[in-house]
Amino acid sequence: xxxxxxxxxxxxxxxxxxxxxxxxxxxxxxxxxxxxxxxxxxxxxxxxxxxxxxxxxxxxxxxxxxxxxxxxxxxxxxxxxxxxxxxxxxxxxxxxxxxxxxxxxxxxxxxxxxxxxxxxxxxxxxxxxxxxxxxxxxxxxxxxxxxxxxxxxxxxxxxxxxxxxxxxxxxxxxxxxxxxxxxxxxxxxxxxxxxxxxxxxxxxxxxxxxxxxxxxxxxxxxxxxxxxxxxxxxxxxxxxxxxxxxxxxxxxxxxxxxxxxxxxxxxxxxxxxxxxxxxxxxxxxxxxx
Amino acid sequence: xxxxxxxxxxxxxxxxxxxxxxxxxxxxxxxxxxxxxxxxxxxxxxxxxxxxxxxxxxxxxxxxxxxxxxxxxxxxxxxxxxxxxxxxxxxxxxxxxxxxxxxxxxxxxxxxxxxxxxxxxxxxxxxxxxxxxxxxxxxxxxxxxxxxxxxxxxxxxxxxxxxxxxxxxxxxxxxxxxxxxxxxxxxxxxxxxxxxxxxxxxxxxxxxxxxxxxxxxxxxxxxxxxxxxxxxxxxxxxxxxxxxxxxxxxxxxxxxxxxxxxxxxxxxxxxxxxxxxxxxxxxxxxxxxxxxxxxxxxxxxxxxx
Amino acid sequence: xxxxxxxxxxxxxxxxxxxxxxxxxxxxxxxxxxxxxxxxxxxxxxxxxxxxxxxxxxxxxxxxxxxxxxxxxxxxxxxxxxxxxxxxxxxxxxxxxxxxxxxxxxxxxxxxxxxxxxxxxxxxxxxxxxxxxxxxxxxxxxxxxxxxxxxxxxxxxxxxxxxxxxxxxxxxxxxxxxxxxxxxxxxxxxxxxxxxxxxxxxxxxxxxxxxxxxxxxxxxxxxxxxxxxxxxxxxxxxxxxxxxxxxxx
Numbered sequence: 087x088x089x090x091x092x093x094x095x096x097x098x099x100x101x102x103x104x105x106x107x108x109x110x111x112x113x114x115x116x117x118x119x120x121x122x123x124x125x126x127x128x129x130x131x132x133x134x135x136x137x138x139x140x141x142x143x144x145x146x147x148x149x150x151x152x153x154x155x156x157x158x159x160x161x162x163x164x165x166x167x168x169x170x171x172x173x174x175x176x177x178x179x180x181x182x183x184x185x186x187x188x189x190x191x192x193x194x195x196x197x198x199x200x201x202x203x204x205x206x207x208x209x210x211x212x213x214x215x216x217x218x219x220x221x222x223x224x225x226x227x228x229x230x231x232x233x234x235x236x237x238x239x240x241x242x243x244x245x246x247x248x249x250x251x252x253x254x255x256x257x258x259x260x261x262x263x264x265x266x267x268x269x270x271x272x273x274x275x276x277x278x279x280x281x282x283x284x285x286x287x288x289x290x291x292x293x294x295x296x297x298x299x300x301x302x303x304x305x306x307x308x309x310x311x312x313x314x315x316x317x318x319x320x321x322x323x324x325x326x327x328x329x330x331x332x333x334x335x336x337x338x339x340x341x342x343x344x345x346x347x348x349x350x351x352x353x354x355x356x357x358x359x360x361x362x363x364x365x366x367x368x369x370x371x372x373x374x375x
Numbered sequence: 376x377x378x379x380x381x382x383x384x385x386x387x388x389x390x391x392x393x394x395x396x397x398x399x400x401x402x403x404x405x406x407x408x409x410x411x412x413x414x415x416x417x418x419x420x421x422x423x424x425x426x427x428x429x430x431x432x433x434x435x436x437x438x439x440x441x442x443x444x445x446x447x448x449x450x451x452x453x454x455x456x457x458x459x460x461x462x463x464x465x466x467x468x469x470x471x472x473x474x475x476x477x478x479x480x481x482x483x484x485x486x487x488x489x490x491x492x493x494x495x496x497x498x499x500x501x502x503x504x505x506x507x508x509x510x511x512x513x514x515x516x517x518x519x520x521x522x523x524x525x526x527x528x529x530x531x532x533x534x535x536x537x538x539x540x541x542x543x544x545x546x547x548x549x550x551x552x553x554x555x556x557x558x559x560x561x562x563x564x565x566x567x568x569x570x571x572x573x574x575x576x577x578x579x580x581x582x583x584x585x586x587x588x589x590x591x592x593x594x595x596x597x598x599x600x601x602x603x604x605x606x607x608x609x610x611x612x613x614x615x616x617x618x619x620x621x622x623x624x625x626x627x628x629x630x631x632x633x634x635x636x637x638x639x640x641x642x643x644x645x646x647x648x649x650x651x652x653x654x655x656x657x658x659x660x661x662x663x664x665x666x667x668x669x670x671x672x673x674x675x676x677x678x679x680x
Numbered sequence: 681x682x683x684x685x686x687x688x689x690x691x692x693x694x695x696x697x698x699x700x701x702x703x704x705x706x707x708x709x710x711x712x713x714x715x716x717x718x719x720x721x722x723x724x725x726x727x728x729x730x731x732x733x734x735x736x737x738x739x740x741x742x743x744x745x746x747x748x749x750x751x752x753x754x755x756x757x758x759x760x761x762x763x764x765x766x767x768x769x770x771x772x773x774x775x776x777x778x779x780x781x782x783x784x785x786x787x788x789x790x791x792x793x794x795x796x797x798x799x800x801x802x803x804x805x806x807x808x809x810x811x812x813x814x815x816x817x818x819x820x821x822x823x824x825x826x827x828x829x830x831x832x833x834x835x836x837x838x839x840x841x842x843x844x845x846x847x848x849x850x851x852x853x854x855x856x857x858x859x860x861x862x863x864x865x866x867x868x869x870x871x872x873x874x875x876x877x878x879x880x881x882x883x884x885x886x887x888x889x890x891x892x893x894x895x896x897x898x899x900x901x902x903x904x905x906x907x908x909x910x911x912x913x914x915x916x917x918x919x920x921x922x923x924x925x926x927x928x929x
Contacts, residue, residue: 124478174664180478181424185620185663188426188613192656200650312489312609315482350497356490363483364474551784551800552793558770558781565768568730570756570785570843579793 091222096341098221102230104337105237109292110310111317111329112244113285119324120261120281123172124180126187129311130194131286135160135293136302137198140207142294149212149298156294161287168282173275195307206303209294233295240288241330248326257281261324316359379541386534390527398526404638405533406594409540411618411630413587418616419625420548421580422560424481427488428615430468431585433495433607434461435592440508440602441501450513450523451532454593461589462582469581473574476563485609492607507603511596533594537631540587544627547583556580617659623671632670681744683708683879684847689728689738691721691903698724700903701738706847711873711880713890716900717923722883723765725900726851729881730762731755743846756785759846763836765855765883771825775816775835778824779807782839803842810842811835815868830861834868841872850882854889866892899923 114128125131135156142152167190175182215232218225248254259267260277268274293306300306317336321328336355343354386405390398410432417423439457442448448456472483495502502508513524522528547553555576558566567573596602605611614637622633637655644651666673682705691699699721706712714722727733729740731752739748747755756762761782770778783806784790789799811817814834819827824835833853840848853869854862866889873880873893884890890897890911897914899907901923907914914920 124482171660171664178667181481182663182667184424184426184478184481185616186660188616189656189659189663192613192652192659196650196652196656200653312485316486319479319482319486350494353490353493353497356486356493359486360471360483360490363479364471546795547793550793551787551790551796551803554777554781554784554800555790557773561770561772562768565770566781567753568732568756568762568764568768569782569839570753570761571790572753576791579791583793 091224094222095224095226098226100337100341101234103341104333105233106292106296107313107317107333107337108237108330109288110314111333113288114314115318115324115326115329117282117285120257121278123183126184127190128289128314129307130191131160131164131289132293132310133306135290136297136306137202139294139297140209140302143209152294157287157291160290161283164286165279165283168279199304206301208301209297211298320359320362383538390530395526398530402530402533404635405537406591407634407638408631409537410588410591411615411634412627413584414615414619415624415627415630416544417580417584418619421556421577425484426481427484427612428588429607429611430488430491431461431588432592434464435589436596436602436606437502439593440511440596443511443514443597450597457593458586458590462586465582465585469578473577488612492604495604495607507601509601511600513597536590536594621662621669623669626671629669629671682706683743685741687739690736691724691728692736697903699728702905704898706881708879709876710896711894712896713882713884713894714898715890720900721903722900723851726849730760761840761843761845762849763840763851765851767832767836769824769832769835772823774821775824776820778835779810779838779842780804783807783842786843807842810838813872814838830857848878848880852883852885854886869893
């Protein structure tokens with residue numbers, strides 16, 4: 087295959103990968119930016135989304151149905167957890183959140199195993215998306231294009247949501263001055279629960295998107311959580327734009343890295359993260375963690 | 376000091392009355408206790424929360440495993456060398472991680488552990504990749520070191536390492552160095568403004584912590600006879616952190632208790648259910664929420680009333 | 681030779697000029713106050729002198745040595761000790777432990793990980809002496825976080841003193857104190873300075889405190905020095921009066 091075709095297909099690959107990573111990273115950075123919580127359980131929510139998505143497809147027979155049901159259920163669960171447990175920790179230092187969400191990760195992993203079993207679950211790709219298309223004479227899965235597109239659309243939707251809607255405004259205001267927002271009459275606690283729920287919902291929908299490609303399995307959570315942190319640390323904790331850049335960077339490194347250095351792509355990615363952190367401890371665009 | 380001696384004597388006499396199966400369990404508990412105590416040095420005394428302490432454990436295990444497999448160095452020395460080596464590597468790790476503070480520091484320690492995990496997965500010649508190292512011998516040597524290869528002997532070796540490390544750690548936290556750590560823990564900015572190069576102290580305590588953690592891993596390799604990538608996995612880092620928090624940070628003794636508690640509960644639970652992760656996750660959350668000073672902290676509060 | 685010399689010291693934050701070409705010399709044994717309206721750049725100047733913030737231009741010379749590039753902890757080791765506008769202590773340690781840790785910082789073996797009994801003994805001796813000079817011996821064993829605000833301010837001074845500094849920098853020592861506490865603090869400080877063995881650079885808002893304690897005054901306005909000299913001259917200076925004192929005579 088000629089080099090241009092190779093380059094284009096790999097770039098498209100990277101874009102679709104970046105989309106997946108973006109769903110994860112954007113949710114995490116949103117949660118951190120607004121609530122200063124580092125959600126260790128983010129990968130577990132991603133995994134939960136995949137499994138819930140599988141069940142939704144099983145029950146309704148529709149992938150699109152799963153795309154709607156999963157984020158709502160997962161986000162709802164996230165919001166409930168925030169209201170029940172995380173809320174008690176505000177005012178304590180950041181490590182408490184990290185530890186509690188770590189405990190949640192352990193519990194969720196085990197709960198999923200109990201509810202869905204150990205075997206990896208295959209989610210059916212919808213017929214309309216399961217074919218291939220030819221780009222510069224090279225075959226390329228339609229689903230990946232769909233994923234890349236979904237990522238771009240989601241980025242735009244979230245950007246507009248934050249910039250133009252009332253809730254988005256409240257969210258941005260809370261991240262800058264929660265007390266003022268409270269003084270102006272809004273229950274900041276609700277904003278926080280909403281943000282946590284939205285963040286987890288984003289992770290959940292990422293899980294549904296990922297499921298047809300990678301299958302729903304118990305190993306998803308640890309890989310996802312590490313990847314997400316790498317993205318968010320590179321892009322900068324709390325920066326929405328940063329999470330996009332981070333996702334792109336990591337995806338490109340992963341895709342091209344695993345082609346040229348298959349054995350060390352993973353290690354390479356961590357090296358990049360460490361290098362960036364050494365040069366700019368706050369991440370490329372971040373507010374300090 | 377008297378308390379320590381009493382416990383030492385008790386532990387030294389135990390093997391004379393226990394069945395071999397219990398001995399194995401006890402040895403494993405002591406190894407875990409050392410691992411947990413080592414983490415307390417940085418978590419409890421300098422408030423440097425590591426989410427990647429498994430890196431120390433795995434590093435120690437693989438190093439010792441390789442020494443025992445490929446050289447004639449006797450067991451006790453292999454263990455000590457592996458521990459020291461982990462500490463030296465940790466200086467580099469700490470140098471990078473201390474560029475950040477707070478939660479970023481924690482995530483960096485996790486990243487390093489993951490890096491080591493990823494490398495170990497592929498570096499077949501040194502780590503055996505996903506198969507790991509197997510058949511690690513308890514190499515004999517002169518001066519009766521063959522004794523340490525036996526079940527009883529290995530127990531005493533582990534006990535000696537735990538006690539030696541405990542005395543070392545305790546001496547450190549009571550020293551001028553330890554006083555500076557306390558300052559860093561309570562108000563790092565002020566400590567810096569008093570003229571202390573706080574970063575160096577942080578690097579030093581992380582290195583010490585990894586050295587002792589590596590010692591624990593180094594004991595595990597000949598104990599189990601194998602070393603694999605599970606020893607570097609983030610789940611282990613999380614488990615040992617849970618032991619420290621539940622046992623009580625900043626006490627050295629608390630994490631030892633936490634490790635024993637953890638292993639006992641895991642033992643009991645696994646006879647009833649496979650879902651110990653569910654229980655531990657819940658216990659951890661409850662402790663963080665309601666008893667952040669851990670079991671030892673609760674006991675102290677009781678005594679104070 | 682002056683103990684502290686500032687040459688054209690400047691700090692720019694983006695478009696904002698916080699410190700503007702400040703040139704100043706402080707002789708050994710002098711007690712100098714730096715005053716000026718809010719936002720004049722006094723605390724920024726302190727940050728530059730102690731090394732907490734890097735200068736954009738200019739130099740800081742300590743006892744003839746250029747320290748402009750030296751990090752803060754290094755300058756402290758050379759003999760600069762500082763107190764802060766917002767009280768910074770170790771709240772769970774006793775007052776005695778606070779001063780001891782401060783004194784320990786100047787010990788060559790402050791880093792010893794094993795033993796170190798002699799280090800502690802010497803640090804405690806110096807710390808206790810500092811507590812006594814500040815009249816805090818009666819609260820030596822109380823946790824610092826539980827002291828009254830006035831005692832906390834004095835404890836901070838004691839910590840700086842325990843380091844046996846050559847230059848003591850005090851950023852608004854009477855900040856947040858009641859009228860009574862201020863009077864008490866000033867009495868203690870005046871007694872301290874009278875001994876003559878300290879060089880002091882003092883930022884203060886309270887003019888009565890300034891005129892009681894300072895031998896020389898430097899006035900800052902919008903980051904630049906507008907007057908420099910003994911209290912009477914400065915009081916009479918028209919520029920200063922219009923910028924700050926508003927006719928105080």
